[in-house]
Amino acid sequence: MKILLVExxxxxxxxxxxxxxxxxxxxxxxENGRAAWDxxxxxxxxxxxxxxxxxxxxxxxxxxxxxxxxxxxxxxSSW
Amino acid sequence: MNQQVATxxxxxxxxxxxxxxxxxxxxxxxxxxxxxxxxxxxxxxEMDGFEATHAIRAMAQxxxxxxxxLTAHALSGERERCLGHGMTDxxxxxxxxxxxxxMIEGRRDPSAAPPVFAEMPMTPDRVDLEGFKSALRxxxxxxxxxxxxxxxxxxxPGRLTTLEAAADSGNxxxxxxxxxxxxxxxxTIGAHQLAGLLQHVxxxxxxxxxxxxxxxxxxxxxxxxxxxxxxxxxRDADVAPRAGSx
Numbered sequence: 001m002k003i004l005l006v007e008x009x010x011x012x013x014x015x016x017x018x019x020x021x022x023x024x025x026x027x028x029x030x031e032n033g034r035a036a037w038d039x040x041x042x043x044x045x046x047x048x049x050x051x052x053x054x055x056x057x058x059x060x061x062x063x064x065x066x067x068x069x070x071x072x073x074x075x076x077s078s079w
Numbered sequence: 080m081n082q083q084v085a086t087x088x089x090x091x092x093x094x095x096x097x098x099x100x101x102x103x104x105x106x107x108x109x110x111x112x113x114x115x116x117x118x119x120x121x122x123x124x125e126m127d128g129f130e131a132t133h134a135i136r137a138m139a140q141x142x143x144x145x146x147x148x149l150t151a152h153a154l155s156g157e158r159e160r161c162l163g164h165g166m167t168d169x170x171x172x173x174x175x176x177x178x179x180x181x182m183i184e185g186r187r188d189p190s191a192a193p194p195v196f197a198e199m200p201m202t203p204d205r206v207d208l209e210g211f212k213s214a215l216r217x218x219x220x221x222x223x224x225x226x227x228x229x230x231x232x233x234x235x236p237g238r239l240t241t242l243e244a245a246a247d248s249g250n251x252x253x254x255x256x257x258x259x260x261x262x263x264x265x266x267t268i269g270a271h272q273l274a275g276l277l278q279h280v281x282x283x284x285x286x287x288x289x290x291x292x293x294x295x296x297x298x299x300x301x302x303x304x305x306x307x308x309x310x311x312x313x314r315d316a317d318v319a320p321r322a323g324s325x
Contacts, residue, residue, distance in 0.1 A: 007263070008260065009234075009260055009263040009264050009267075010230045010234055010264075011227055011230050011231045011234065011263070011264035011267050011268065012263045012264060012266075012267045014223060014226060014227045014230055015215070015220075015223070015227050015267050017223075018215065018218075018220035018222075018223030018227070019215065019218040019220045021220070022218050022219035022220040023218065023219070051263070053256065053259045055256065
């Protein structure tokens with residue numbers, strides 16, 4: 001599955017990424033909501049996993065923007 | 080003695096405190112988290128202390144949990160009433176700090192760690208690095224362990240500086256963000272104690288209680304230094320044998 005992983009903390013991001021990659025997924029990472037939004041505009045993802053509290057556009061705002069576009073119904077998960 | 084004062088005293092004494100505002104939340108908290116002791120007000124909205132005690136006693140993890148009633152009056156028969164509802168003991172308000180400490184510290188399992196963190200042994204309760212590693216190995220991602228721990232070692236000092244500056248300046252919003260950022264990393268590698276302390280700072284700052292956030296940050300610095308040292312030594316031990324075998 002192609003997954004967009006959005007997490008500002010490098011430790012958590014690398015951990016999630018390593019686990020998802022080991023499970024055979026293709027993982028694209030972003031360090032904040034803005035970077036995630038830019039990647040989302042360019043690429044289609046099956047799932048977005050996003051942190052909630054992040055600097056420079058939080059997970060909530062990212063989710064709102066994506067939902068507002070309604071380009072497709074991507075399942076999103078946040079923690 | 081109000082809730083905030085009691086909380087501050089317990090924190091300054093080295094205890095970790097979760098605060099909830101009614102019986103229902105207390106039951107949910109006990110369900111979620113393992114506590115050494117519960118301090119329970121009797122008169123609370125939604126679900127009172129007696130009802131909450133009954134609910135906690137009905138749960139496996141709450142059967143032997145010390146529950147201390149905090150009652151508004153020292154009436155005769157009050158203690159019996161609390162014990163009759165399954166509570167362990169009672170403390171009549173108002174009480175002094177030393178009475179509170181004596182009451183709860185007497186409840187500690189003698190084999191449990193003392194409340195001064197710097198003297199606490201490095202148990203899996205405090206830092207469960209092995210648990211983190213085995214979870215990654217089980218997921219087939221064991222090869223990433225070294226680089227994740229290195230990322231932890233390199234980013235934590237900077238994050239601590241940010242947290243300290245935010246707390247010192249009294250900026251609640253910046254303190255919340257700094258504590259949250261660090262908590263994610265701590266929780267990820269299994270530094271439970273540090274993550275717990277950071278959660279307190281985060282919640283205190285979020286609620287605008289900058290005094291408590293500042294006090295908590297000081298304890299975060301002490302615990303983080305210990306955790307960093309532990310992780311560094313673990314990395315050294317991990318790298319050394321391989322270097323030797325080359």
